[in-house]
Amino acid sequence: MSQPTVPPVDSGPPVASPPAKPDASTPEPRWHGVMREIVGGSAMISVLAVVLAMLAGGILIALTDDKVSAAAGYFFARPGDLVKAVWDSVSGAYTALFQGAVYNFRRPGFIAGIKPLTETLTFATPLIAAGLGVGLAFRVGLFNIGGRGQMLIAAACAGWVSWSFELPYGLHLILAVAAGIIGGALWGGIVGLLKARTGAHEVIVTIMLNFVALYLISFMLKTPGLLQAPGSNNPKTPAALPTAVFPDLLGPQFNLHWGFIFVIAATVYVWYLLNRSNLGFQFRAVGENPNAARVAGISVNKMYIYAMLFSGGLVGLAGVAQVLGTVTTGFSSGIDAGIGFDAITVALLGRSKPWGIFFAGILFGAFKAGGFAMQASEGIPIDIVVVIQSLIVLFIAAPPLVRAVFRLPKPSGISLRRPRTSTAAVTK
Amino acid sequence: MNAERPIVDENVSRTELKTAVADAPLQHNHPDSLPPALETTVVKSWKAPIAFGIFSIIAILLFVVFGREGTSGFRLSTDSDFFQIPTIQAPTRATGIVLTVLLVALAAYSAFLVSRSRPVRLWVTVVFAVLFLVGFLTWASAGATIPVPGLLVGAVGLSVPLVFGALGGVISERVGVVNVAIEGQLLAGAFVSAIVASVTGQPVLGLLSAMAAGVLVSFVLAAFSIKYFVDQVIVGVVLNVLVTGLTSFLYSQVLSKNTELLNNSGTIRLPRLPIPGLSEIPILGPVLFRQTIIVYILYIAVAVVFFALFKTRWGLRLRAVGEHPQAADTVGINVARTRFWNVSLAGAIAGLGGAYFTMGSVGSFNKEMTAGAGFIALAAVIFGRWDPIRATLAALLFGFASNLQSVLSIIGSPVPSEFMLMLPYLVTIFAVAGVVGRVRGPAASGKPYIKS
Numbered sequence: 001m002s003q004p005t006v007p008p009v010d011s012g013p014p015v016a017s018p019p020a021k022p023d024a025s026t027p028e029p030r031w032h033g034v035m036r037e038i039v040g041g042s043a044m045i046s047v048l049a050v051v052l053a054m055l056a057g058g059i060l061i062a063l064t065d066d067k068v069s070a071a072a073g074y075f076f077a078r079p080g081d082l083v084k085a086v087w088d089s090v091s092g093a094y095t096a097l098f099q100g101a102v103y104n105f106r107r108p109g110f111i112a113g114i115k116p117l118t119e120t121l122t123f124a125t126p127l128i129a130a131g132l133g134v135g136l137a138f139r140v141g142l143f144n145i146g147g148r149g150q151m152l153i154a155a156a157c158a159g160w161v162s163w164s165f166e167l168p169y170g171l172h173l174i175l176a177v178a179a180g181i182i183g184g185a186l187w188g189g190i191v192g193l194l195k196a197r198t199g200a201h202e203v204i205v206t207i208m209l210n211f212v213a214l215y216l217i218s219f220m221l222k223t224p225g226l227l228q229a230p231g232s233n234n235p236k237t238p239a240a241l242p243t244a245v246f247p248d249l250l251g252p253q254f255n256l257h258w259g260f261i262f263v264i265a266a267t268v269y270v271w272y273l274l275n276r277s278n279l280g281f282q283f284r285a286v287g288e289n290p291n292a293a294r295v296a297g298i299s300v301n302k303m304y305i306y307a308m309l310f311s312g313g314l315v316g317l318a319g320v321a322q323v324l325g326t327v328t329t330g331f332s333s334g335i336d337a338g339i340g341f342d343a344i345t346v347a348l349l350g351r352s353k354p355w356g357i358f359f360a361g362i363l364f365g366a367f368k369a370g371g372f373a374m375q376a377s378e379g380i381p382i383d384i385v386v387v388i389q390s391l392i393v394l395f396i397a398a399p400p401l402v403r404a405v406f407r408l409p410k411p412s413g414i415s416l417r418r419p420r421t422s423t424a425a426v427t428k
Numbered sequence: 429m430n431a432e433r434p435i436v437d438e439n440v441s442r443t444e445l446k447t448a449v450a451d452a453p454l455q456h457n458h459p460d461s462l463p464p465a466l467e468t469t470v471v472k473s474w475k476a477p478i479a480f481g482i483f484s485i486i487a488i489l490l491f492v493v494f495g496r497e498g499t500s501g502f503r504l505s506t507d508s509d510f511f512q513i514p515t516i517q518a519p520t521r522a523t524g525i526v527l528t529v530l531l532v533a534l535a536a537y538s539a540f541l542v543s544r545s546r547p548v549r550l551w552v553t554v555v556f557a558v559l560f561l562v563g564f565l566t567w568a569s570a571g572a573t574i575p576v577p578g579l580l581v582g583a584v585g586l587s588v589p590l591v592f593g594a595l596g597g598v599i600s601e602r603v604g605v606v607n608v609a610i611e612g613q614l615l616a617g618a619f620v621s622a623i624v625a626s627v628t629g630q631p632v633l634g635l636l637s638a639m640a641a642g643v644l645v646s647f648v649l650a651a652f653s654i655k656y657f658v659d660q661v662i663v664g665v666v667l668n669v670l671v672t673g674l675t676s677f678l679y680s681q682v683l684s685k686n687t688e689l690l691n692n693s694g695t696i697r698l699p700r701l702p703i704p705g706l707s708e709i710p711i712l713g714p715v716l717f718r719q720t721i722i723v724y725i726l727y728i729a730v731a732v733v734f735f736a737l738f739k740t741r742w743g744l745r746l747r748a749v750g751e752h753p754q755a756a757d758t759v760g761i762n763v764a765r766t767r768f769w770n771v772s773l774a775g776a777i778a779g780l781g782g783a784y785f786t787m788g789s790v791g792s793f794n795k796e797m798t799a800g801a802g803f804i805a806l807a808a809v810i811f812g813r814w815d816p817i818r819a820t821l822a823a824l825l826f827g828f829a830s831n832l833q834s835v836l837s838i839i840g841s842p843v844p845s846e847f848m849l850m851l852p853y854l855v856t857i858f859a860v861a862g863v864v865g866r867v868r869g870p871a872a873s874g875k876p877y878i879k880s
Contacts, residue, residue, distance in 0.1 A: 060674075060677065064677075064678065064681040064682055143661060145803070194857070194860075194861045197861075198475070198860075198861040200857070200860040200861040201810050201860060203806070203807075203810070204807045204810055204811065204856065204857075204860050205857055205860060205861075207800075207803050207804070207806075207807055208807070208853040208854070208856050208857045208860075209853075209857070211849075211850065211853040212850050212853050212854060212857075215846040215847070215849045215850040216846070216850065218846050219844055219846035219847065341669070344665050345665070345666065345669055348662050348665070348666065380681075381676065381677050381680035381681055383672075383673045383674075383676035383677035383680065384673070384677050385673075386669060386670075386672065386673030386676070386677075387670060387673035387674050387677060389669070389673075390666045390667075390669040390670035390673060391670065393662070393666045393669075394648075394652070394663070394666050394667075394670065397652065397656075397658040397659070397662055397663065397666070398652055398656040398658050400656055401652075401656055
């Protein structure tokens, strides 16, 4: 939509969100809305933001390329060389990115060619789960920076169940997943409880709990009998038993595992929770305006606790997907792989809406998968992907900027509303 | 506005208004819509006595029941000092018992105060904390000697960027823009100052460029949040990611290929400048007055920011814009411009803190070398309740706690090092939940101002 602000809040009546009982709106104006949306609104803006960010990334790649700077040295003698060098470096990088993320034409056969796409979905799995957790907290007006801690605790819980018990197939997996989700939910729930009971600022508490979890897990990893693999001196856990590992989704030639199905289910569930359930309505009410929510009889404190439990549980699912799906041979304290922080950008890009987060997660998964391929084949550091990702979010957050760059018309009929600040939570 | 102004009061949530603000930390649109009768309602808060009680029990268990035998040493001077103070030797268990008795007495005193509906003053908390700390140090160093100046010097070193970041955060939030981008400002300052100082060989240029880099990050934050009304927290978070990605990319692509010219620790690192006379004061001298120029700038910066914020017209305008932009606009203050330039100033200060990473301590730039310091600084801002002095103290506390761990692991502490590392963060959670409690920042912080 055109309001220039605030992804976290489900703002107004955007088409992107499932129609929340549009009162007495006839089909015609709605259709107009869709048209306007496509031309000047968020869908177009999102695409253009991606284009702009890729453009900026390309400039950065070209500027730091050795051949380009060499060709720039004799620019006036043979300007064509510079153009060619720039084209080679940028197109080479983005081709490698595409081939690493979607389809590799260089490999023979469809199975080998499509493998990058399954890699993308594998990378996307924990990103979506954690993004859903962060996004859900955003909707309640809470800022959950504690993804790292919640993932570590969840990974430890799920991992411990996965190698400590010998249970039949299916049951073992479900128990391990449940243990991880509960672990993450409790770690997140501490934050909600402290906030509700004592008013402790959730930003501080989540940051601090990240460190506490990190050191707790590091301690357990080097203490025999807790998480350390028996007979080893390395701070690494034993491997998960095969009964507790997510089965391959598309056969053994791909890394994609059943965690992805769990994540789809989680997306549907969060959509139902937020848009259709009583609890979700209270969540959103608190996120929009806690004072009004309290006046309406909603227990704001209880909502904070529930929201952090759900948020932690979803982030926990990301930790579970890591230890039972991606790294099943034992893990160390780096198992979170920065996903807890990436999840914040995923949630922002997805505007804190479940399906938005789902696709944002896949996009970022594609960047991650492609980034590794690009690093390997073109020697471009994967950090460029981080730059592009953050630029995308930045551009999407400011539609007027993108419109100004591409000289798009301002969508008519939409007034500049006073933006709401759900995440004003940070200041308090 | 009401009894909860963050500037003055000591124990915000202690007495009045507790019920009134209990659930309203998010919105402060209508602070004066609270019924006036509530302001006189006296609600006793037992948080402080309970917290003291818990720590007293820990003290009894640790220092008395599981007390360790032997003597604990505290070395108070370094070899190069002019005045040599003999090392203090204290019998571990006896000292522990004495301190525990004092701690219990303080806890009882605070309980007495609360039962009489009187506020527990800050000094009680400070004395309690110091006594507990001394007790803990005594217990942990049984049979060994703690180099006190070394402990404090390291603490100051770790605190410097945190203090700069916290000052930047205080200014920015006081003017009404949430500054989550402190991490990005620190990192940008570290990166740019390393390159400039290395290439030019001029430390002054390095420091100036660090400030410029911080300002640049601030410009983006200000432009997006003030001109385009993007949610400030989002811009901040994204800026952190952007700066991290950008500096890491350039480091791998450019810096690491040409370390000699671009990232040369020989030319980057600043020399220590002992201040004649002052640097010979026992304990304080080595800690405070044998530092690099950045640290001396820090002393001035803290004092200037505090004075300017509360005693000058500039500070009054700044705070007015952060508390009630509409009112400020009505009396003719340009809200957008005030916010823009003060956020830039905040970026300059934070950028200077970033220069400490490269020019003040390590000597060369490394990927993600700030390692979350910006977030700790943000925590210090909130912990210090948006007050420059308190935020500085909070930052010093964080620095001290992380250095304490490394000192104790060197002398061989009985606690696993992970738990020592965890300690500052646990203490912070405890403090935020128990002592600071519901804090209220500048009312309009985080809210864009759209002139109607």
